[in-house]
Amino acid sequence: MSLLGYGIRRRVGSWLPQRSNSAVVITVVGLGPGDPDLVTGQTLASINGHRTRFLRTSRHPSAHLVPDAESFDAIYESADTFTAVYEAITERLIAAAAEGSVLYAVPGSPLVLERTVQLIRQSGADHRVLPAIGFLDVVWERLGIDPVEESVRLVDGHTFTTSAAGQTGPLLVAHTHAKRILSEMKLAVEAGEETTAIILQGLGTPDERIQEVAWPDLDRSIEADHLTSVYIPALETPVAHELMKSVELIHRLRQDCPWDAEQTHQSLRRHLVEETYEVLDAIDGLEHGGAQAYEHLEEELGDLWFQVLFHSELAGEAGQFTIADVARGIHDKLVSRHPHVFGDAVAADAAAVLENWEHAKVAEKNRTSVMDGIPEGLPALTFAEKVLKKGLRSSPVELSEAQLRQLAQLDHMSEESVARALLSIVELARRHHIDPEGALRIAVKDARDRFKETEGTSPQTNWVLG
Template identity: 50%
Template sequence: MTPRIVACGLGPAGADLVTRETADLLGSGRPVRLRTTRHPAVAQVAPDAPGHDHHYEAAATFAEVYRRIVDDLVAEAGEHGELVYAVPGSPRVLERTVDLLAERASAGEVELDVRPALSFLDLAWVRLGIDPLEEGVRLVDGHRFATAAAGQRGPLLVAHCHNRRVLSDIKLAVEDPPDEPVLVVQRLGSPDEAVTEVAWADLDRSVEPDHLTSLYVPALAAPVAAEVVAFAELVRTLREQCPWDREQTHVTLTRHALEEAYEVVEAITAWDAALGTDAEVDADEHLAEELGDLLFQVVFHATLGAERGAFDLADVARGIHDKLVRRHPHVFPPEGVEAGGDTDVASLTRTWEEIKRAETGRTSVMDGLPDDLPSLLWAHKVLRKAEAAGQPWTPNTTAAADDLGEQLLALVHAARAADVDPETALRTAAARVRDQVRATEGEPPAP
């Protein structure tokens, strides 16, 4: 006979919200298995039933957790002939293991009997005071927010927000965050249930999530940025499952970051040369590809930081966002100050350096200038910072003719005066020589 699994739900909270049918199944004498023992009703209705919590510790991803649980259930059902499987809430509301069991049932491996139960949704609509049909609420799994909520503007009820990483991913997925507070819904039906208003910026900082935490978002100004979060999730998956990625550290990635940055510069040079020609479209695609490679380095370092609990991609994005706001007071003036003022480039450069020194506590405008930059780029930055400090460098007209360093620095000075990037100018000129050699290679020498 085909083994049989009866799936039932433990409801959203304590034993008072467990249906009579579920209670009867749990007390029927048939073998009982729980997805997790972490549920308020378990101690009263199924105190001796084993759970599958060990898979949450051993597996790398939730998808793997659910597959392992289902494998166990099918094997145990084959051993006993029939068993009762109890899950939190309702077995047909965001319960991936039951979805997978249904697939195994379709393949003929097991017979599945799903019984209805009370879900957290029934309590959520009451506590939030809304009719989900009238409001058009979309239910979303927090672990798949970036893709499941793509193109949505709300309202959204986001379940499975059980840790700060999930909340951080949700924040990152929204390009234009809502102005109004959102509601964090926790432990509905329990004595310590809570519905708390939280500003979007504080979502992953002021809330202490648990396994009974959901998020209600009344409205979004713009659809979810699915691509960014999906990419961040891909990098985490590579870090967990790819042998090469698992071995990397911030230090071992240093060389790759430099290489990718140089390849972006090379792509920009090629793009500039292709403007207005038939090769412009290909150059655009190549530049986008190289920028993606560089973005991978940024997200990889953020992933390593998140592993240590130091910082994540949201912290990186928030940090540069806030820094750029602080350093552009002419665009984002402090409260009570009108925008505008000096907006010429020289004034803005001086203001930038003054704010930077005040933030970092550095005593010299030259502090923080990386000594290992390529010499041409380094010289360009030194001259720019000298000018910002009110000490512009001028060429030494009495320098010896064989002082190549002074002559090169004079050329960098001339490039700055002409508003030309010397690094790009030299690369472009050298590229012309390279292309000329390539074009004439193989040709017979001139008579």
């Protein structure tokens, strides 16, 4: 055996599931691209050899070849996401297989873009997958191309923007069964009438249709269904090109612009704060601003995005991280902080979501105090609000008698009255030449430190402001 062959076998064997010693057996077969004549004899024999049969979907021209089968179409109708659909199907198959061998039939080939087959493998359940003619064989024949020679990349339409990011083709996009997916694909590429795509629909069936369309008409030319795929020979600009242009722009500015070349994380700090407040101002203008206000928000978000790119570029130059690491980090963090979406946790309402979020944050950051992680760089009033809010979760807060008397003079504690009281305090500080922002920051830090000193000593510990 050659070293190459040995290496390949070792790599393949590392991810194949280990067969169990149980009687759990799931046989997976493919029903081909659509024409019943393309279903293999081995598949037909396996169908006839099983009493318990399942169909991923009955919406396939060859589904009638699997008689007395339970279809999972109802799960597609009831589940909220495709992930939930595939997990529910897998659980049902494994449960049924515990009582005896079952057959599971899927459209096309079970080895191409079949998430349920991957989940069956990962489960460790004893299974076998029979080879089948898939829709790809018919696609290459109809298009008259060799996919290897043309370097065609197969992409899932559900994840087109991320899976095909930076690509210019050729691409074959499967799972384009809805207008929404075609619309998202179209919006991910900056292309005009000169860029075309080939829509492949119902290949191998009497209703087969192959149509070349201009890119702007991608989501308007047909009624997409479960037998629809799209072939993209070439794109003038890569998928998600606008994001890539932004990254390339930062590179260019750092090289050729004297001002940009001199910037550091610290020198950009002020600009980051300013751009953030300008975004907030733009958001405040949405209530009565109409389309023009949204255009303003779009512009301000772009300015803020530039700051994110700039800091990522500086970090990349220092060999620390890139914008891709930033994107990956927030992706992984959001998955971790949403166990009710991506895990087994349950969150019945927004309050439960926030509780899960705080638990995950504490576990990730290894924090010992609820006060840890509150940025001291926040504006003083925001800083105070966060400290008080987190402190109130553990200990009640009492105002001093003098403060209580002042507040008691107010007949009604409305937002306006509180604002007037705060404004009066600021004016009083100004008259005495005191910086209210700095004074409040010092007081909040002191309150936080005193809270941390008494934290956990007694669940009923009171602490007094002032």
